[in-house]
Amino acid sequence: MYKIWSNEITQDVLDEEKEMYLNDNPEMEDEVTDDLYWDLAYERVQNEFEDEICNLNVNMTGEIFLMGTLERWDGAHAAYKPLGTKNIGDAIKNAVGCFDGDNTFEIGIEDGKLLIKQWGHDNPTSPSVFEFRSVQDYKTLEDMIFAEDSDSHKTMLSHSISPAKQVCDVYGWDLSLTFNERED
DSSP states (O other), rough: EEEEEEEEHHHHHHHHHHHHHHHOOOOGGGTTOOHHHHHHHHHHHHHHHHHHHHTTOOOOEEEEEEEEEEEETEEEEEEEEEEEEHHHHHHHHHHHHOOOSSEEEEEEEEEEEEEEEEEEEEEEEEEEEEEEEEEEEESHHHHHHHTTTOOOOHHHHTTOTTTHHHHHHHOOEEEEGGGGGGOO
């Protein structure tokens, strides 16, 4: 997987924040709490998210939507959601905003698809996985569903494309490598 962004704060991220802070403020070593490092790590993750939104300021020809599987306490459910934009960066921002509560996200290219994976209170071990798609042949997802009289997975796939190639072009990644196992 080519990872674009994740909001998971690992011990490595906390250790990096601690090291950077103490390099700039060595006199504070005995006075700083772990809460400060968490705050700095959270701020870093949010800044990285905003950077990726700016990097992916790329417009598709059609409205971008999500389709995939929502994992909940009561089981898995097929779902889709229009994101109200043709811009990939804005679509990613809107997709993260679709989820309530304290969630962990990972966004990247896998198997030739632009995906968002979400873990939360209802699904701590099995992520909800959604693919970003861009409507083709119609102006909006709603227009396509109305004209085709269907919101089936097959119909949505046949009238949309993945923005994965455009994302790979921005980062200089080889899309064909996302179909195979590769080491990051």
